[in-house]
Amino acid sequence: MTAASAPVDVLVVGAGLAGLCAARELQRAGRSVCVLDKGRGVGGRLASRRMGAAVLDHGAQYFTLRSAQARNLLAAWFEDGTLQEWARGFALAGGGKKLDEVPRYIAPQGMNVLAKLLATGLPVTTSVRVASVRIGAAGWEVQTESGAVYAARTLLLTAPVPQSLELLSAGDVQIDAVHAAALGGIEYKRCIALLACLYGPSAVPAPGAVWFDGEPVSWLADNAHKRSPKDVDGALTIHAGPQYSLENWDEPDEVVTRELFGAVHRYLGAAVRESQLQRWRYSQPINPLAESCVVSSAGGVPVVFAGDAFGGPRVEGAILSGLAAAEQIVALMPAA
Ligand SMILES: Cc1cc2nc3c(=O)[nH]c(=O)nc-3n(C[C@H](O)[C@H](O)[C@H](O)COP(=O)(O)OP(=O)(O)OC[C@H]3O[C@@H](n4cnc5c(N)ncnc54)[C@H](O)[C@@H]3O)c2cc1C
Incomplete structure (x- = not known):
């Protein structure tokens, strides 16, 4: 274990959207x-992966914006084209399309661009994997798997909540x-999630995705449609439904594939x-809390929990x- 670094005001665990x-x-x-x-x-579940020349989004597929606060934060990237509207609905696996008035937004270069x-x-x-967090002289001591120790006055935990609780x-x-x-x-x-690059164009209809009934597949997207200009060869993201994913979690890759x-x-x-x-x-x-974050404490030292488990299980919620x-x-810690 190495000596703790000089304390920062806030140590944030997790460089996903919330962190x-x-x-x-x-x-x-x-x-x-x-x-x-x-x-x-960076990005956590806002994840994109390169396979050959293709970029495939394998976590969040698109995002919606209902709040002025999130819209304002992202406004400059809509103006310069980094973020764009993708569609207002998709094909249904049973036939036809389901359209509504809700714009779904993407980063045409790959969703992870937003996190970067x-x-x-x-x-x-x-x-750097955080292994544990404990109370130290300056507030918190955060120990990493490799033995480094970071000191902080306040701790912000943004990993999925069970993982944050494990650190405590x-x-x-x-x-x-x-x-x-x-x-x-x-x-x-x-x-x-199954990612697949094809030798030619896919048969996924425009605008490039299909909503399924939920099991065994809930979603299919062709990332080629999200790129600008559109890629030629299909690059598919297939999301298994929650029930199938649970029941087949430990099945060999070749069976699930x-x-x-x-x-x-x-x-x-x-x-x-x-x-x-x-x-x-x-x-x-499945059951996010209604509050946007939770401010708690351990022995009088503040620890804050944030992420998509607070307020909304989506990109905008995070x-x-x-x-x-x-x-x-900021309210807890007046500036020095
Ligand atoms: C398959 C899938 C499809 C989705 N589809 C959509 C969609 O279409 N639209 C939508 O709006 N949302 C979608 N979401 C949800 C969306 O991606 C999340 O709500 C959002 O990205 C969560 O952000 P976050 O910052 O709360 O958490 P995360 O992105 O999970 O960030 C937490 C970070 O903590 C890090 N971390 C965890 N433990 C440790 C540790 N011990 N040490 C150091 N770091 C640690 C992780 O690496 C991660 O980067 C989808 C998610 C998935 C997985």
Whole structure:
């Protein structure tokens, strides 16, 4: 174990949307921050993967915007074309289309671009897995898997809630009992995602996605339609439904891959060149809490929980939760 670094005002665990939005606002308000993420890059479940020349979104597929606050945060990136409207509905697997008035937005270069933009100018360190958090001399001591120790006056936990609670219990930290009970009850759906690049165009109809009944597949998108200009060869994201994902979680990749391709075969349109599976253990919260974040404490030292489990199990919910957490922390910690 190495000696703790000089304490920052706020240590943020997680460089997903909630963590990045919170860190930006905290930095803007003059608080020192440090963001740690176990992933190779930023974005968490706002995830895109390159396969050959194609970019495939394998977590969030699009986002909606209902609040002025989130809309204002992203306005400049809509103006310069980084973010664009994709569609107002998609094909149904049973036939026909379901259209409504709700614009679904994307980053045509890959959804993860939004996270990279939000992270610009922030002190984010990736490929660092936090192993435990405990109370230390300056407030919190955050220990990483490799033994490094970071000190902070306030802790903001934005990982899926069961993972955040594990960090506290690994450090033998007890938070307020009412908060512990509420947070301990949050559950998540699982999602197995199959990514596939094709030798030619897919048979997915414009605007590029199909809503399924839910099991075994809930969603199929051809990422080629999301790119600008449109890619020629199909690049599919297939999301298994929550029930199928739960029941087949430990099945071998080749079994799951065969079954999911079987469920969408009429949309393939061309032979599969390459495929990969991704298992999302915590894909979306089933029972998010109504509040935008939870401010708790352990022995009088503040710890804040944020993410899509607070306010809304989606991209916009995570953004709003991060902003709300920053506001609460600024109020808790008057500037020095
Ligand atoms: C398959 C799938 C499809 C989805 N589709 C949509 C959609 O179409 N539209 C929509 O709006 N939303 C969708 N969502 C939900 C959306 O992606 C999330 O609501 C949002 O991205 C959550 O952001 P977050 O910051 O709360 O959490 P996350 O993005 O999960 O960020 C948490 C971060 O914490 C990090 N972390 C965890 N533990 C540790 C640790 N010990 N040490 C360091 N770092 C750690 C993780 O690496 C991660 O980067 C989808 C999600 C999935 C998985």
